[in-house]
Amino acid sequence: MSGKIRRSFGNRSRKSRFGFGVASWNLLFHILVVLLPINNDEIKKGVSQRDPSQMIFFTLKDMKVGQNIPIYFPKKDPSSSPHLLARYEASSIPFSLKELPNLLNFFCFSQDSPQAKAMESTLSLCEIEPIKGETKFCATSLESMLDFVRGAFGLEESFSVVTTTFLTKSSTTFQNYTIFDVPKEILALKMVACHTMQCTHAVYYCHYQESENKVYKISLGGENGDKVEAVAFCHMDTSHWSRDHVSFRVLRIEPGTFPVCHFFPADHLVWVPTPSTK
Template sequence: MDEQQHDAHEEMHTHHIHTHSSSHMNHMDPSVIVFFLLDDLKQGNTMPIHFPRRKPNSSSRLLSKQEADSIPFAFEKLPILLEIFSFSQDSPQAQAMENTLRECETEPIKGETKFCATSLESMFDFIQKILGLESQIKVLSTTHLNNSKILLQKYTIIEIQEISTPKSVACHAMPYPYTVFYCHYQESKSRVFKVSLEGENGDKSEAIAVCHLDTSQWSENHVAFRVLGIKPGYSPVCHFFPADNFTWVPSTTTNDKASI
């Protein structure tokens, strides 16, 4: 459990990339190198991308609703939670838990609906509430076709498919003693893509990317603006998903060759 929590703490950068700040790409945390402009999404284009490779760990699991409901999940209960999981107040695990709980309790931006799912049932309930209770749903995720240890490298875009969908819900894995997903839906228009990539090291990935077409409600401190050198507004901001983050869409969604 300690090793899993340490890994989770280190992965906080990837899941909470919007909380980071940096003034120059050369001094930037590599985990924020996932953002790009819609104009960059062209076959044959090359860009640096950071893809974390998670270690499988059986101690990180999504609880049943009954199990999850028996454990407090609130920032005000953090001292009790640290006792439950035997973490000291100044430990990396405690800091990761605090950050996750704070993030889950922050107010959503205008047009956003958010929810932190602590159980499989609560995650599906939220997804179906957004996509429609009668909707059949499917999940999209990034797949790495080989087991590479190189996290950051230049990738060339081999093929692009647009996932035509009226709505999508993104769920991001959060660092916590058990699996927690930060799920959210934004009313502003976005586009979802499946992108075939080949790395300079020979790595191949089928990556999911989302492009947000309206960022006018985003904080000016969002790291995407620093990475891309733009301001909030109507310049689309795109980002790749790590393999343990998911995009949920109606099962009637179709794949089309992208026209950017």
């Protein structure tokens, strides 16, 4: 599911939760991220001691033409990702942590297999309590995702989706990028972010927050010639995030001290209301 989608569908919000396991640390960097206001040279210097996938952060003051930022973009083609099932298909799959043995049996995976560990991690991510001010839901079908989005925006609101787009093809995942055009804010009072999860079939972890957030489209040029139209998400209030969140350790800041921003991988989605033409 990629590119632009303009639809007006229904939503029935459903309570969901979020937890984490070892197999999902990289996902966490893309779900609840924080920005440290440190020099980018310091970040680059420290990357040899860190997983490069942590390099998705930047500050609001970095958001200017000519700014150089080291960024990790996983090169996963959204068109090759598992597709969301139809609701009637998804409803036949036992999607809950307590049903994990039946789920493994359903897909013929052993309990110690990598697939089993990924499914256990995903189910845990979906079932832990949300943080204060957050509403979340794990969508296993296109209909359920659109239901959730409509519930966030209102029954009569139309909406569209924005995604990060690679304008050139390469295998480089981590390099320096330069902002070569004025970042464009997508004006929206509320937005819904949906992140791909590790599972046997397509599952999206979707959530939105009552606190202020901002979404931007940013044109980037890589040092190897790559060009990316990137989606960036800025969290203006992190005061309710856990102090133990890995991003705070990586970026060396405290919850609620600074607005924090991060880039979205190409197969993650941000839903926003469609501006009225009236």
